[in-house]
Amino acid sequence: TFVVTENCIKCKYTDCVEVCPVDCFHEGPNFLVIDPEECIDCTLCEPECPAEAIFAEDDLPEDQAHFKEINAQLTKEWPVITERKEPAADAKEWDGKPDKLALLER
Template sequence: MTYVVTDNCIRCKYMDCVEVCPVDCFYEGENMLVIHPDECIDCGVCEPECPAEAIKPDTEPGLDSWLQLNSEYAEKWPNISAKKDAPSDAKEMDGVTGKLEKYFSPEPGEGD
């Protein structure tokens, strides 16, 4: 099992999860984070820290595509281990549906 970041992180990109991760398995895209599934130790401390509830265990049904996306972009994006400020419109974007199709950016973030 591993944890994955799902669509509600897109354009919310809260980073409370990054701060508590003991193995620094988060990677930063331009407008979301992902978890490297081979680095995640399945401790689960990140899940309750996410204000957008965008982190889920990969054992939940229907998350195969999110596991694949997390795995793919964790190889392309820079590692991040320090919390940064969320986007100014994060609260407005929390809960918006269809984010992957409308707002996902494959561009990397800045990293640490």
Template sequence: MAYIVSDQCINCKYTDCVEACPVDCFHEGPNMVIINPEECIDCNLCVSECPINAIYSEEDLPENQQHMKEINAKYADIWPLIDQKKDPMPDAEKWETITNKIDNLEE
């Protein structure tokens, strides 16, 4: 079982979770981060670090976020590894409470 970044991260891209990860399994896209499910060791350290609660265990992933399993797996092979905290997106606070943001994903 891996942890999955939900589409709640889109246009926020807080990276507090990245610093907590002991195996560097996060990858950075233009407007979100994802977890490589092949590298995730299920330690749960990233979950509490996400200020907008965008990370779920695979078994607790809400039904309306199931599509994010594929997104996380797909982009783990494409997007570069991120292993240090960076500033969030410039207007992250505006996007924090917006849900179902998949249409805003930048590849």
């Protein structure tokens, strides 16, 4: 499966959702997650993310390993998103900032 990681938080560009053939993205207030039970590993979303926040599970950086469980959990709580929308207004400022997990809104 593919996993959305920390750099999506407060950026939420949403380019990823348009290419997913099986609609596995779910949307929260300032972050998206991938449903691990729906993802078919097509790889299409990974290069679409301007924040480079999407990784194959097997390529997850060590410091992002906890996002696997975060994606699995929040998928159950958040609705599916299939259409691109405007990113956060200050997405560029937050792109690449460290330690954004504390800012994740649920």
